[in-house]
Amino acid sequence: MTCYVLRPMVADDLAAVVTIERGCHQHPWTSHLFERELANPLSRMTVVVVEEEIVGYLCVWIVAGEAEIHNIATARHWQRRGVASFVMEALFRQLREEGIGRLLLEVRASNLAALELYQRWGFETSCRRNGYYQDGEDALLMHCELSISSS
Template structure:
């Protein structure tokens, strides 16, 4: 796996980023979020970040916090930038920020069939804590959501 370069940066997402963020989302997800979803997250003050390389958005993540809980709501890396460690790096940044912010736990959910993401989350210390049967629409029918937690 090629590693990310020192030229990749993580910054706060702005409304000016939303067209490109939506394009990344649509390239990566079978059932992508809408522009309204992203606008709502920005307006609600969620922790919305973009990874960039020379001004190009290579990925993004959206987290919410409630009391001492952090929730990873969405994360994606543009297909041309996948398998370079960007998702891991973004998650490591999110975990560090959650710890610094006094969070005690981070939650996420992932498609049962997304083996790459599940492997990454496990490597970062997340553990399976539940399952939502038939939660995600799949190419044929539905697939389960796997719920995962990381104690901080």
């Protein structure tokens, strides 16, 4: 069984992260954008590592008691192997522990793999932004209410 490790992203990770980003997204973030996120106090950047190889990453913002996924990706050769589910499970656990009750995101309407993942984790579509992206594609805004257990 593969052992995934989640750890904070550091500047030395950027080359691997940008490579994954370019392989996964039609309109990828630049290295500069990732550097800005690393310096942003609202942003939490994490990477998923398997035997020293970065296989995925997550960028989430925590603002006013809510969390918002800004970017998430898994290296192509690691997709459909549980990496994204591992990230989501860890994120949900962490947010619940911190008392954060709502998780938000925006996704391209055509990103069926992402939509499948988000729906499996309980996300619902809040609204559709027609023609939102520069290429005219619609964006879906989604949310998930996190049950916070009192312990």
